[in-house]
Each structure stands twice: as C-alpha cells, then as structure tokens.
Amino acid sequence: xxxxxxxxxxxxxxxxxxxxxxxxxxxxxxxxxxxxxxxxxxxxxxxxxxxxxxxxxxxxxxxxxxxxxxxxxxxxxxxxxxxxxxxxxxxx
Numbered sequence: 001x002x003x004x005x006x007x008x009x010x011x012x013x014x015x016x017x018x019x020x021x022x023x024x025x026x027x028x029x030x031x032x033x034x035x036x037x038x039x040x041x042x043x044x045x046x047x048x049x050x051x052x053x054x055x056x057x058x059x060x061x062x063x064x065x066x067x068x069x070x071x072x073x074x075x076x077x078x079x080x081x082x083x084x085x086x087x088x089x090x091x092x
Contacts, residue, residue: 026069
C-alpha cells in the first residue's frame with residue numbers, strides 16, 4: 001500500500017489517502033491502514049478481528065462474512081478513545 005503524498009490536514013485528509021482507502025466502508029486491513037495514515041494509530045488487522053469478537057473496537061457492518069468498517073465509525077472510535085492533552089501523569 002502506498003504512503004500518503006503530503007501530510008493530512010483536517011480539510012484534505014481524504015484527498016491525501018491512497019485510492020484504496022477513499023471508500024465509505026473499509027475491509028479490516030484497509031481500516032488498519034486508515035487508522036495508521038489518518039490518525040497515526042497502529043492497530044493490526046488481527047487486533048481489529050479480536051476486538052470484533054470480544055468488544056472494545058470500532059463498530060462495523062458485514063456483508064455476508066466480510067466485516068466492513070464505515071470511515072465515520074473509525075473516526076468516532078478514535079475520538080472516543082483519545083484523551084485530552086496532558087502535561088504530566090498526575091493530570092490523568
């Protein structure tokens with residue numbers, strides 16, 4: 001999979017993504033790559049698979065047996081998991 005051609009920003013993130021990731025719903029390996037490129041979060045496809053069975057991961061849909069992750073759900077999941085910036089561990 002190719003790298004983004006320029007840094008993603010709020011208004012141009014979708015334009016910077018490789019064509020395979022510019023879809024409304026992504027397969028598991030594509031969702032993993034999307035999280036890495038757009039949010040800087042490394043999540044292996046196997047981890048997404050585990051979370052699909054035990055819970056805690058992003059919401060997904062299925063077509064037949066294929067899990068599809070809506071891009072909006074990936075973004076929503078990241079927003080729900082990430083904390084506000086802190087300057088020390090005592091602020092957590």
